[in-house]
Amino acid sequence: EIVEGVEAALRDGPLKGKRILITSGPTHEPIDPVRYIANRSSGAQGTAIANALAALGADVVFVTGPADAARPRGVEIVEVQSAREMLEAVETALPADAAVFAAAVADWRVASASDSKIKKDGMGKLPVLEFAENPDILATVSQMKAGRPGLVVGFAAETDDVVAHATAKRERKQCDWIVANDVSPETGIMGGSENQVVVISDQGAEAWPRMGKDQVAKRLAAEISTALQE
Amino acid sequence: EIVEGVEAALRDGPLKGKRILITSGPTHEPIDPVRYIANRSSGAQGTAIANALAALGADVVFVTGPADAARPRGVEIVEVQSAREMLEAVETALPADAAVFAAAVADWRVASASDSKIKKDGMGKLPVLEFAENPDILATVSQMKAGRPGLVVGFAAETDDVVAHATAKRERKQCDWIVANDVSPETGIMGGSENQVVVISDQGAEAWPRMGKDQVAKRLAAEISTALQE
Structure with a gap:
C-alpha cells in the first residue's frame, strides 16, 4: 500500500491531477440471509478500465460490487454489495472530473427481502417475491444540477438491437457516451476476455472491432483523456 | 490427471473400494441470460468432505455447482449450474455405497425464465417472477425403492431452531443423517473457514464443537467409514 501510494504520487501522464470514478462488477440483491439475485458480470472490463486510467496518471476511485476479477492496482477501492450501497458510495466519491459506470447494476431489488431463511412450507406453496x-445511478449522476462530472460514460449490456437500444438509453439517461455491447451467451463476452463494443456519443455510433478487454480499456482511457483536455 | 489416477489406484484406506457421491456448492437458477438467483454457499465444506473421504481411500464422485472453493483433488468432478442439472448428474453417478448431499440447492427455480434480457419498460412497471x-434431490435419493445408497447424509442450513428443524427434515426426507448448522450471518459460517454442526441420526442429536471445516470433514469421513464397515 505504501508502494502503491509512492507509485501514484510519482506517476505522471496526461490524466495527472484528474479524479475519475469507475463502478464495476455485478450487484447482489438479497432475497433472504442466504439467497440473492446476481448477474454474470465478472468485473473484468471495469477493472481493465481502472488500470488503463491509472496508467495515464488519473486518481481513480473504483466502486465495485462482489466481482470475481482481481482488483485494480494503485487505485482507491470501495467494495459494495447492492445497488443502493453502490449509489451511496458513488455520491460519497464525487466530485470527479469524469465518471465511468461499467457496473452491471441490478434494475430491481427484492422489496420483500426476509430476515430469516425462507423455507418450503411443505404444502407446495411457492414464495412470492415483490420487487x-x-x-438509477447513471441517470442520477448524469442529471445532477450541480457538481456533475464533466464527462459521464455509461454502459449498455444488450441482447438484441444493440445500437438502437443504446442510443435510446443515452438520451434517456442524459449521459455523454454509452459503451454498448451484445452480452448474448453465444458471444462469450460476459465472463470472457474479449469485448466488442459500439460507442455512442453526440457524434453517433462508432463500432470498435472485437478485441481484448484490456485493449478496449486502453482505447477508452485514451479517448477519455482526449475529452478531458478539450 | 494420469498422476491422480495412479494416486487413486495406489491409495489405500478403510474406504478402499467404496464409491461415495458428494454434492457441493450453490446452484444458480437463471432469470434471463444475464441474471440468476444464487446463494452464499462457497462449497468449502463439501470440498473438505470430498478430500477427507478420498484420503480414506474412497472413490469419490463430486457433483458441484458454481462454487468459489478450489476443486478437491483425486476425485471425479461433475460441474453443474442448476438444481435440475444437479439431480440429473446425481442420478447418472449412482449407484454408490454412500451419498453426502452438502450442496445448497435452490428450493425454487424461475418458471418464467426469459431467453432475452428483461428490460425496464420505462413506465416503472416491475417484473413478475413466477417460481x-x-x-428435491435429497428426498428423491433417500426414498429410492431400488438402488438406494446404504448411507444417505443430508445437510440442513438453518437460521433458527436448528435441531428442531433439522430433526423434522430428517424424518420428512427419510435420509439417515442430517448435518445441521446455523448459517445466520452473525455466525460467519457461510463463506467462513469454521463450522459448528449438529449431527442428527436415529440416535438423536449430537452437537460437535466449533472447529475448522477440514476438521468437521475428517470427523464426518471417519464416521461414514465406521458406518460402512458395519
Whole structure:
C-alpha cells in the first residue's frame, strides 16, 4: 500500500491531477440471509478500465460490487454489495472530473427481502417475491444540477438491437457516451476476455472491432483523456 | 490427471473400494441470460468432505455447482449450474455405497425464465417472477425403492431452531443423517473457514464443537467409514 501510494504520487501522464470514478462488477440483491439475485458480470472490463486510467496518471476511485476479477492496482477501492450501497458510495466519491459506470447494476431489488431463511412450507406453496426499482445511478449522476462530472460514460449490456437500444438509453439517461455491447451467451463476452463494443456519443455510433478487454480499456482511457483536455 | 489416477489406484484406506457421491456448492437458477438467483454457499465444506473421504481411500464422485472453493483433488468432478442439472448428474453417478448431499440447492427455480434480457419498460412497471419448485434431490435419493445408497447424509442450513428443524427434515426426507448448522450471518459460517454442526441420526442429536471445516470433514469421513464397515 505504501508502494502503491509512492507509485501514484510519482506517476505522471496526461490524466495527472484528474479524479475519475469507475463502478464495476455485478450487484447482489438479497432475497433472504442466504439467497440473492446476481448477474454474470465478472468485473473484468471495469477493472481493465481502472488500470488503463491509472496508467495515464488519473486518481481513480473504483466502486465495485462482489466481482470475481482481481482488483485494480494503485487505485482507491470501495467494495459494495447492492445497488443502493453502490449509489451511496458513488455520491460519497464525487466530485470527479469524469465518471465511468461499467457496473452491471441490478434494475430491481427484492422489496420483500426476509430476515430469516425462507423455507418450503411443505404444502407446495411457492414464495412470492415483490420487487422494487433500484435507484438509477447513471441517470442520477448524469442529471445532477450541480457538481456533475464533466464527462459521464455509461454502459449498455444488450441482447438484441444493440445500437438502437443504446442510443435510446443515452438520451434517456442524459449521459455523454454509452459503451454498448451484445452480452448474448453465444458471444462469450460476459465472463470472457474479449469485448466488442459500439460507442455512442453526440457524434453517433462508432463500432470498435472485437478485441481484448484490456485493449478496449486502453482505447477508452485514451479517448477519455482526449475529452478531458478539450 | 494420469498422476491422480495412479494416486487413486495406489491409495489405500478403510474406504478402499467404496464409491461415495458428494454434492457441493450453490446452484444458480437463471432469470434471463444475464441474471440468476444464487446463494452464499462457497462449497468449502463439501470440498473438505470430498478430500477427507478420498484420503480414506474412497472413490469419490463430486457433483458441484458454481462454487468459489478450489476443486478437491483425486476425485471425479461433475460441474453443474442448476438444481435440475444437479439431480440429473446425481442420478447418472449412482449407484454408490454412500451419498453426502452438502450442496445448497435452490428450493425454487424461475418458471418464467426469459431467453432475452428483461428490460425496464420505462413506465416503472416491475417484473413478475413466477417460481416452480425444484426437484428435491435429497428426498428423491433417500426414498429410492431400488438402488438406494446404504448411507444417505443430508445437510440442513438453518437460521433458527436448528435441531428442531433439522430433526423434522430428517424424518420428512427419510435420509439417515442430517448435518445441521446455523448459517445466520452473525455466525460467519457461510463463506467462513469454521463450522459448528449438529449431527442428527436415529440416535438423536449430537452437537460437535466449533472447529475448522477440514476438521468437521475428517470427523464426518471417519464416521461414514465406521458406518460402512458395519
